[in-house]
Amino acid sequence: MNYKDYYKTLGVAKKASQDEIQKAYRKLARKLHPDVNKSDGAETRFKEINEAYEALKDPEKRSQYDRFGSAWQQAQTTGGPPPGFEDIFGFGGPGGTRVEFSGAPSGFSSFFDMLFGGAGGGAGGPRQQASWPAGGWPGGQAPRGPSRGQDREAQIRLTLEEAARGGSRELQISDPETGQTRKLRVKIPAGVRPGQRIRLANQGGPAPPGGKRGSLYLKIELLPHPRYRLEGSDLMATLPLSPWEAALGGKVSVDTLEGERTVRIPPGSSSGRKIRLRGLGFPGPGGANGDLYAELKILVPEALTDREKELFSELAEESPFEARPSD
Numbered sequence: 001m002n003y004k005d006y007y008k009t010l011g012v013a014k015k016a017s018q019d020e021i022q023k024a025y026r027k028l029a030r031k032l033h034p035d036v037n038k039s040d041g042a043e044t045r046f047k048e049i050n051e052a053y054e055a056l057k058d059p060e061k062r063s064q065y066d067r068f069g070s071a072w073q074q075a076q077t078t079g080g081p082p083p084g085f086e087d088i089f090g091f092g093g094p095g096g097t098r099v100e101f102s103g104a105p106s107g108f109s110s111f112f113d114m115l116f117g118g119a120g121g122g123a124g125g126p127r128q129q130a131s132w133p134a135g136g137w138p139g140g141q142a143p144r145g146p147s148r149g150q151d152r153e154a155q156i157r158l159t160l161e162e163a164a165r166g167g168s169r170e171l172q173i174s175d176p177e178t179g180q181t182r183k184l185r186v187k188i189p190a191g192v193r194p195g196q197r198i199r200l201a202n203q204g205g206p207a208p209p210g211g212k213r214g215s216l217y218l219k220i221e222l223l224p225h226p227r228y229r230l231e232g233s234d235l236m237a238t239l240p241l242s243p244w245e246a247a248l249g250g251k252v253s254v255d256t257l258e259g260e261r262t263v264r265i266p267p268g269s270s271s272g273r274k275i276r277l278r279g280l281g282f283p284g285p286g287g288a289n290g291d292l293y294a295e296l297k298i299l300v301p302e303a304l305t306d307r308e309k310e311l312f313s314e315l316a317e318e319s320p321f322e323a324r325p326s327d
Helices: 006-010 018-032 042-056 059-078 111-116 160-165 243-248 306-318
Strands: 099-101 152-158 167-174 181-188 197-200 216-222 228-231 234-241 250-256 259-265 274-277 292-298
Touching (some): 152 167, 250 292
Antiparallel strands (some): 228 234
16 A cells, blocks of 8 residues: 555644644645635645545544554554555545445444454344255255345545535445456435435445345545535535724625625624525525525734724724723
8 A cells, every 4th residue: 555644745744733733734625625726636635635634633543544554544443454455445536536435334244344354243244155065955945045245335525515516426446355446426416414325236245146236335424615614404604804894884795605695794793793695505405405604704904004003093093982891
């Protein structure tokens, strides 16, 4: 497996704090997000920084990465990288979607038990295939064996925009039994939510003779967005304002999933006030969109010109307004 230096990808030192890693990721995400940066290679870099942040954002995962490098995910599941392991955790890059296999949930056969020789039996263990005994089965009837292969689960990472509009995506899956790579085209429903699963029939583990493959369940994970936060079917965003825009009011532009919209800011608005844009949120379960809430945040220039200082001083002398009124 090729080593990937996730610290270098995020531009931080190996001794960086979790806060420094988060700040570096957010800065790069805002710069490289496909909706913001249309230059060649930006999308690939965006995927790389998300892959790096996934490994480093959690102290436990980070510890596994520091010990085992690019095999940290296998190590997290097995306690250490298996001998002769291969990179079975998916493929990234333009034209394909990164898919990472994870441990199977309750009720599914364990993918890693099959890969790394785990014990069989139980609802989570691999199905056992009966063998034909010498002399034949009593009564001439063989016991009824399994009719389908194992179910598997994998994660698929989507941007908020991809999850909202849905569409068709191509996946590349490494088949551990044959070592071959399969390409699948998956239809993603509009409005799919984090934690939901898409079932791909007959794309799971191989079946016994005469049976059918198991199913592959794709669990949805949303990548962090530089502007929006999803709450139910509503989107939360921050709308920066200058002090004069907040004081005087006026019209400003707001980015939405459907393009820019113009909103009116009431005069005398303070930080924390929310402007509601109806129907411009995330698609809801019933088909109707949620709302977009733009929370106002007043920003003050870090450096003032002499003229600006003079005007602010005049305002301070002239205005009777008190931000901290005395009792």
